[in-house]
Amino acid sequence: xxxxxxxxxxxxxxxxxxxxxxxxxxxxxxxxxxxxxxxxxxxxxxxxxxxxxxxxxxxxxxxxxxxxxxxxxxxxxxxxxxxxxxxxxxxxxxxxxxxxxxxxxxxxxxxxxxxxxxxxxxxxxxxxxxxxxxxxxxxxxxxxxxxxxxxxxxxxxxxxxxxxxxxxxxxxxxxxxxxxxxxxxxxxxxxxxxxxxxxxxxxxxxxxxxxxxxxxxxxxxxxxxxxxxxxxxxxxxxxxxxxxxxxxxxxxxxxxxxxxxxxxxxxxxxxxxxxxxxxxxxxxxxxxxxxxxxxxxxxxxxxxxxxxxxxxxxxxxxxxxxxxxxxxxxxxxxxxxxxxxxxxxxxxxxxxxxxxxxxxxxxxxxxxxxxxxxxxxxxxxxxxxxxxxxxxxxxx
Amino acid sequence: xxxxxxxxxxxxxxxxxxxxxxxxxxxxxxxxxxxxxxxxxxxxxxxxxxxxxxxxxxxxxxxxxxxxxxxxxxxxxxxxxxxxxxxxxxxxxxxxxxxxxxxxxxxxxxxxxxxxxxxxxxxxxxxxxxxxxxxxxxxxxxxxxxxxxxxxxxxxxxxxxxxxxxxxxxxxxxxxxxxxxxxxxxxxxxxxxxxxxxxxxxxxxxxxxxxxxxxxxxxxxxxxxxxxxxxxxxxxxxxxxxxxxxxxxxxxxxxxxx
Ligand SMILES: Cc1ncc(COP(=O)(O)O)c(C=O)c1O
Numbered sequence: 056x057x058x059x060x061x062x063x064x065x066x067x068x069x070x071x072x073x074x075x076x077x078x079x080x081x082x083x084x085x086x087x088x089x090x091x092x093x094x095x096x097x098x099x100x101x102x103x104x105x106x107x108x109x110x111x112x113x114x115x116x117x118x119x120x121x122x123x124x125x126x127x128x129x130x131x132x133x134x135x136x137x138x139x140x141x142x143x144x145x146x147x148x149x150x151x152x153x154x155x156x157x158x159x160x161x162x163x164x165x166x167x168x169x170x171x172x173x174x175x176x177x178x179x180x181x182x183x184x185x186x187x188x189x190x191x192x193x194x195x196x197x198x199x200x201x202x203x204x205x206x207x208x209x210x211x212x213x214x215x216x217x218x219x220x221x222x223x224x225x226x227x228x229x230x231x232x233x234x235x236x237x238x239x240x241x242x243x244x245x246x247x248x249x250x251x252x253x254x255x256x257x258x259x260x261x262x263x264x265x266x267x268x269x270x271x272x273x274x275x276x277x278x279x280x281x282x283x284x285x286x287x288x289x290x291x292x293x294x295x296x297x298x299x300x301x302x303x304x305x306x307x308x309x310x311x312x313x314x315x316x317x318x319x320x321x322x323x324x325x326x327x328x329x330x331x332x333x334x335x336x337x338x339x340x341x342x343x344x345x346x347x348x349x350x351x352x353x354x355x356x357x358x359x360x361x362x363x364x365x366x367x368x369x370x371x372x373x374x375x376x377x378x379x380x381x382x383x384x385x386x387x388x389x390x391x392x393x394x395x396x397x398x399x400x401x402x403x404x405x406x407x408x409x410x411x412x413x414x415x416x417x418x419x420x421x422x423x424x425x426x427x428x429x430x431x432x433x434x435x436x437x438x439x440x441x442x443x444x445x446x447x448x449x450x451x
Numbered sequence: 452x453x454x455x456x457x458x459x460x461x462x463x464x465x466x467x468x469x470x471x472x473x474x475x476x477x478x479x480x481x482x483x484x485x486x487x488x489x490x491x492x493x494x495x496x497x498x499x500x501x502x503x504x505x506x507x508x509x510x511x512x513x514x515x516x517x518x519x520x521x522x523x524x525x526x527x528x529x530x531x532x533x534x535x536x537x538x539x540x541x542x543x544x545x546x547x548x549x550x551x552x553x554x555x556x557x558x559x560x561x562x563x564x565x566x567x568x569x570x571x572x573x574x575x576x577x578x579x580x581x582x583x584x585x586x587x588x589x590x591x592x593x594x595x596x597x598x599x600x601x602x603x604x605x606x607x608x609x610x611x612x613x614x615x616x617x618x619x620x621x622x623x624x625x626x627x628x629x630x631x632x633x634x635x636x637x638x639x640x641x642x643x644x645x646x647x648x649x650x651x652x653x654x655x656x657x658x659x660x661x662x663x664x665x666x667x668x669x670x671x672x673x674x675x676x677x678x679x680x681x682x683x684x685x686x687x688x689x690x691x692x693x694x695x696x697x698x699x700x701x702x703x704x705x706x707x708x709x
Contacts, residue, residue, distance in 0.1 A: 059581045070550050070577045072505045073612075074602035074623060216511060217502060226504045233505070234627035236604060333550040333577070334502065346524050347555030348501040 061250020140432030168200025170244030245288025249336030260294025403432030464675030472522025485698030507630030632659030663707030
C-alpha cells in the first residue's frame, strides 16, 4: 500500500474532505518553499525576538528543587512570551506564512483562549481579519481571554455544537475553512490535524528545545535527564522534546489531563485511555467508544480538554521514546498553587499538569539529575476558575 | 457493472439521503421503503458520527439525536438486513459515514458485514484520494464501491480522481458543508465536462439542493441529483410520521428530474 503523506509511523495522514485538499497542498508547497528561505527566517526570528520576547528564560527553580529534595529543576519560561504562552511561537510563523501566501484572513480554534489570543494578536500586527471559534463552555470558563481577543479586533464565535469545547471548535473551524478558502488561512493551534499542520506547528515550536538545549549546556555543561511538558494536542510538548529526541539519555515525559481520573469517564487522557482512530484529519489516538464515536472528554483545563493527541506523540508513544502520564484536576490545582507560593510563578493550569508530575517524580531522583519543566503559559487566565474550584467566588 | 452503476441506467437518478436512527431505526426503515416506492434510484444511508465535520447543522443535529436514541453501527447493519430480506428493498444502497466509524470497527469486519447485509458501496467524506487505498482495496474484495468525491476546488485533481472512481462520482455542488442553499453558483457543467473527459462513471450532484426547480436544473448537467438536508429536515419535523412525507417529497423530486 503506498504510504500517504505526512506519516509518523502509522499515524498522521490527510483525512479531510476533497474540498480542502488543494488548500492543504498549497499550504504544504508554500511551507516547503519558505521554511528554508533566509528572508522568511530572518523576519520570523526578528518577530520572535523583538515582538514576542524570545529567547525565553531557562530558570533554575532553586526553592522548588530544595523543597522537593531530588532532581535539579529548571523551568523553561514560555509564560514570559508576549501574550503569555508558547502559542505565539507557532502563530507568528503561520501568520507570516499566510501573509506570504497572500491570505488576508485568519481563522483559529481555541480552548483556553491562549491560541485565540495569540492569533488575534498576530492578525492585529499584520493587519489581517481574524475569527476565533471557541466552545461555549470555554468562553465561560475563560472569559478574560474572550475579552482580550475582542480587544485585539477579532470576532469570537461561541460554538454550541457537541460538547461545546475544544474539539467542537476545531470541527467548526474545518467547516468554516471549507466555506471560505481563497482568502483564509486556518491557523491551527497544535501539532494535530491533517498534514502538513503537525509538521509546521512542530517546526515553529521546536524553538523551545533549540533554546533550552543551548541554555542547559551553558548552565550545566550537559543535557538534562528529564524533559516534562503538558500535553493537549501536544504542541508545547513536541516543541520541548524535539531537539532531544535523538539524545537517548534524555527522558521525555508528556503530561496528559486525567480530569477526575483515568478510571472515570471524566478524563481527557488520550494516550492513557484512548485507542487508535481517525479524526480531525489525522490518524492517532483518540478517546472514543467501541463504535468509534468520539468521547465527550473533560478536564479542568480548557487547553487540555481534547479527545486526541498529535500523530508524532502517538508515534513516540508506540516506539517508547516518550512516556505519557496522566495528572488529575486535583493534582494540577495543587501544583498551580504550589508553584505560585514556592517560586512566585503562577503557571497556566495546563502547565500545572507538568509541574504536578514533576512534584511526584523529582523527589524520587538523585540530586545530580537535571529536569526541565516547560511552563507553557501563565496562569492569570485561570485564577477565577481555580478560585471557583476551591469554593471561592471572585469577580474578574 | 456494479449495482450502483446500474442505478444510473434508467434516466436521471434521484438519490435521497437519510440519517439512520433519527428518530429511530424503524422510522428510518419505513422512510427507505417509501423512497423506493417514490422512485429513488439509489439510497444513501448515513451512519451517525458524533463529530461530522463535513456536515451542516441539519445533518449534524440529526446524527446527534440518532446517537442519543441509541443508534449503533451494528443496529444499522441489522436494519439493512431487514430491508433486504423482509421489507422488499431492492434499490442499491450505500453507506455515508466518517472514516473513524469504519476504521474503529475494523475496515475488513465493517466491509464484510455491510456487504452481507446488502450494502453496495460507501461514501467517506473525510477520506480523500490520497488516503483511499487503505479502504478501497478491502471494499473491492467485498464488492463495495468506494464513492469518490469531487469538489468545486478540485480543478486539476479531477482527472486523477475520476480515473479511479467506481460506482458513481459524487460532485459537491458548493463550497462548505451540507445544508440547504438558496443558490448554487459553481460552474457545474464545466466540472462535469472535466469528469467526462477522464471517466465514464456516472456523476451525481449533491450539497445544497432542496427544491424541485434546483434538482431539475442540476439534473441537466449530470446523471443524478443527491438530496440530504431537505429530507433530514422533514424527518426532524414529522418524527415517526415522516415516512409518508418523505415519500411525497421524493416523488416530487423524481418527477422534477424525469
Ligand atoms: C498554556 C497552554 N499550555 C498548553 C496548552 C495545550 O496545547 P498543546 O498541547 O498543543 O501545547 C494550551 C492550549 O490552549 C495552553 O494554553
